Amino acid sequence: MNIIIERFNKIKLNIFSCKPAHNVNIIAVSKTFPIEHINPLIEHGHQHFGENKVQEAVAKWSDINREKKNIKLHMIGKLQSNKAKDAVKLFNYIHSLDNQKLADTLAKYQVSLKKNLKYFIQVNIGNEMQKSGIPVNELDPFYNYCKNQINLNIIGLMIIPPNDNNPEKYFKSLNELNKSLALKDLSMGMSADYLKAVKHGSTFVRIGSSIFGLRS
Numbered sequence: 263m264n265i266i267i268e269r270f271n272k273i274k275l276n277i278f279s280c281k282p283a284h285n286v287n288i289i290a291v292s293k294t295f296p297i298e299h300i301n302p303l304i305e306h307g308h309q310h311f312g313e314n315k316v317q318e319a320v321a322k323w324s325d326i327n328r329e330k331k332n333i334k335l336h337m338i339g340k341l342q343s344n345k346a347k348d349a350v351k352l353f354n355y356i357h358s359l360d361n362q363k364l365a366d367t368l369a370k371y372q373v374s375l376k377k378n379l380k381y382f383i384q385v386n387i388g389n390e391m392q393k394s395g396i397p398v399n400e401l402d403p404f405y406n407y408c409k410n411q412i413n414l415n416i417i418g419l420m421i422i423p424p425n426d427n428n429p430e431k432y433f434k435s436l437n438e439l440n441k442s443l444a445l446k447d448l449s450m451g452m453s454a455d456y457l458k459a460v461k462h463g464s465t466f467v468r469i470g471s472s473i474f475g476l477r478s
């Protein structure tokens with residue numbers, strides 16, 4: 263069997279053993295890899311793929327997306343407003359909604375392109391200077407604005423936890439924040455910590471290197 267499928271199946275099994283009754287979606291993060299490398303997993307029937315750059319994603323996925331309607335593409339990287347139009351055209355989910363200008367721009371293109379994406383609000387849970395994301399104390403008003411003023415379909419919160427070897431405490435807090443907003447999905451967990459994220463209620467794990475191998 264193909265090594266990528268083998269690794270993917272192992273991850274699926276690990277998640278199932280961790281939380282049998284819980285539906286967790288695996289986003290196969292294919293950034294930097296050419297489509298030939300990703301193809302086995304597409305042929306295997308997997309639906310959710312993640313990219314972090316709009317231009318790379320457009321070049322890589324536009325044709326496949328037209329052919330295979332079941333594929334769901336996730337934008338997981340920092341999104342600039344000037345790329346919002348292309349992002350709305352290509353992606354089904356955006357995980358990096360992190361400021362009002364971006365939200366307004368996405369809302370505008372959703373209307374003109376007649377699309378309705380699903381969104382995660384990225385939260386800067388550790389209040390880190392260099393990280394993007396909405397600060398926790400601004401989350402409520404930002405969520406209400408996106409939902410009620412500009413009609414974005416916010417399905418949950420997303421984090422990239424601080425790099426301090428203790429992701430669990432951040433996963434736990436994000437799960438609590440998510441519940442306080444009555445949101446049902448949670449985007450957290452990567453190759454190194456996805457089982458911890460699942461333990462704390464993640465419904466979308468974003469896994470790259472453990473499926474596709476190391477990125478150069």
Ligand SMILES: *Cc1c(COP(=O)(O)O)cnc(C)c1O
Nearest residue numbers: 291314338452453468469470471
């Ligand atoms: C690259 C990336 C991932 C996947 O990282 P791995 O450690 O390779 O699993 C997940 N989330 C985001 C936001 C990323 O940029």
